Amino acid sequence: xxxxxxxxxxxxxxxxxxxxxxxxxxxxxxxxxxxxxxxxxxxxxxxxxxxxxxxxxxxxxxxxxxxxxxxxxxxxxxxxxxxxxxxxxxxxxxxxxxxxxxxxxxxxxxxxxxxxxxxxxxxxxxxxxxxxxxxxxxxxxxxxxxxxxxxxxxxxxxxxxxxxxxxxxxxxxxxxxxxxxxxxxxxxxxxxxxxxxxxxxxxxxxxxxxxxxxxxxxxxxxxxxxxx
DNA sequence: GCGACAG
DNA sequence: ATCTTGTCGC
Numbered sequence: 001x002x003x004x005x006x007x008x009x010x011x012x013x014x015x016x017x018x019x020x021x022x023x024x025x026x027x028x029x030x031x032x033x034x035x036x037x038x039x040x041x042x043x044x045x046x047x048x049x050x051x052x053x054x055x056x057x058x059x060x061x062x063x064x065x066x067x068x069x070x071x072x073x074x075x076x077x078x079x080x081x082x083x084x085x086x087x088x089x090x091x092x093x094x095x096x097x098x099x100x101x102x103x104x105x106x107x108x109x110x111x112x113x114x115x116x117x118x119x120x121x122x123x124x125x126x127x128x129x130x131x132x133x134x135x136x137x138x139x140x141x142x143x144x145x146x147x148x149x150x151x152x153x154x155x156x157x158x159x160x161x162x163x164x165x166x167x168x169x170x171x172x173x174x175x176x177x178x179x180x181x182x183x184x185x186x187x188x189x190x191x192x193x194x195x196x197x198x199x200x201x202x203x204x205x206x207x208x209x210x211x212x213x214x215x216x217x218x219x220x221x222x223x224x225x226x227x228x
Numbered sequence: 229g230c231g232a233c234a235g
Numbered sequence: 236a237t238c239t240t241g242t243c244g245c
Contacts (some may be wrong), residue, residue: 085233
């Protein structure tokens with residue numbers, strides 16, 4: 001589990017302050033709304049690190065709702081920022097954008113591995129990426145970043161709300177498979193909670209992770225090996 | 229002041 | 236995220 005966290009290099013307070021302000025700006029761009037129509041193509045994206053100074057991002061496009069693989073691409077870049085909780089997007093989004101450019105077929109919606117608005121300033125990587133691409137996005141994370149929730153029942157399909165003090169709904173905690181740790185699903189940009197949850201459930205195929213992110217995760221690992 | 233902290 | 240063997244449960 002993520003109980004103990006070894007100390008990393010100190011984050012420059014000036015950089016943190018600047019990036020945090022950029023998030024507050026991006027936050028004003030986020031729009032929560034249902035998709036204009038049922039998606040024909042859904043994409044999944046994820047990043048891996050072949051070396052501590054290299055980031056590799058993958059985009060996998062699937063036909064919806066059949067989930068047949070339509071296309072997969074990847075791109076690598078030098079790492080420019082250490083991992084800082086809450087600022088993940090500034091570390092991975094730049095390279096994700098370059099990978100996205102390589103796609104021949106652009107998706108109607110993107111499932112991002114990480115949080116959407118379930119973030120301290122409501123701009124997790126899914127929302128951040130959605131605004132930069134101006135494409136519908138939502139996030140599927142494996143760990144909580146902020147908010148509180150009741151553990152959902154142990155059966156697949158059980159759902160409980162992820163809320164902020166005061167009652168604000170940040171996302172939903174979903175049991176995607178019997179007796180496995182739940183997923184944290186939240187809308188990113190030009191998407192809403194109901195759609196995010198519905199699409200996540202529609203993409204489950206017996207694994208903990210829905211197909212888009214599961215495959216992106218898989219290829220991020222495969223391409224990483226190829227670079228050795 | 230003390231803990232929490234996506235990937 | 237990454238390092239890294241065996242092991243418990245369905």
